[in-house]
Every structure is written in structure tokens, then in C-alpha cells.
Amino acid sequence: MALPARRASDIAFWSPFRVFDDARNRELAEFGSRFNELVDAAFGGVEPARGWTPAVTIEETDEAYVLEAELPGIKREDIHVELDGGVVHLHGETTEVERTGEVRHQTRRTGTFDYRVSLPVEVDADQVSAGLTDGVLRLHLAKATPTKPRSIEISET
DSSP states (O other): OOOOOOOGGGSOOOOTTGGGHHHHHHHHHHHHHHHHHHHHHHTTTOOOOOOBOOOEEEEEOSSEEEEEEEOTTOOGGGEEEEEETTEEEEEEEEOOOOOSSOOOOOOOOOEEEEEEEEOSSOEEEEEEEEEEETTEEEEEEEEOOOOOOOOOOOOOO
16 A cells, blocks of 8 residues: 655644744844945945955065055056055056957956055155056155154253
8 A cells, every 4th residue: 555645845844943034034134224324324325436456565674665566457547646644545447458359258357446555654755656567556655754862952041
């Protein structure tokens, strides 16, 4: 004698944690909405900039910081470097090259790029130089010379 076939819907699946499913889903939804509110507050309702970050190396010598950023194929006029206090801001944009054929594979980055770094020592803004050679931007940021202690003579008044 054959047993009657059971359909999957006839079998009750028991899960001891099922009672928490609704509560967990509510908490996740609430967390997501609160997170979005925090992001909106932090960025003033403006979505944070999307883009890529170039590969950067920063070297410190006794007299300067040397920052090298890899920006292959990017024109000099499309790169912007700003120095504000001890913060170096490197940003710009590269556009996709117009192709005549169908692109089958691409790993080159296009669009906006952005990089910021705070330097631990004050930089002499008048002694900053930048050069672009073979797709590598090189910034030479001279350290500000600290004031040397000196003895002050007290005169009689």
C-alpha cells in the first residue's frame, strides 16, 4: 500500500525564530530611514559626490612632503590642486574617449576623482610646486619653518 503524497504546503516548517521576523524587519526599516536622515543632515540634503580616488603616495623628508598621485591619461587642465591650511585637495574629471568600435572590455576609470589629505605639519604655501610627468602628478609641499626660540632682553623703563 502506497502512502499518499504530501505537498510542500502541507508540511508546516517550524522555526523557533519566526516570532522575531516582523520585529527584525521593522527595526531594519527604521534603521535605514534614520541612517538616510543622518546622511541628509550631514550633507545638507545633497548626495555625497561619487567618483574615484587616485592611487597616492606621500613621502616625508626633513624639509617637505612629496605627494605623488597616479592620474594616467588626464590632461593638466583637468586637474585642480588646492591647499587650504594643512589640507591638500586634489580633484578633477576625466572623460571617456570617443570610440568608433564596440568596447568589449574596459577597466580605465572615467568621471570625477577626488582626494583630500590633512598634513600633520603646516606647509609654506609660497613654496609649493606641482608637475605632471608620465601620468604622475608630483606635489612638493615645503614645510613651514618653525619659529626658533630666542632670548628677549628685558629693558628698564
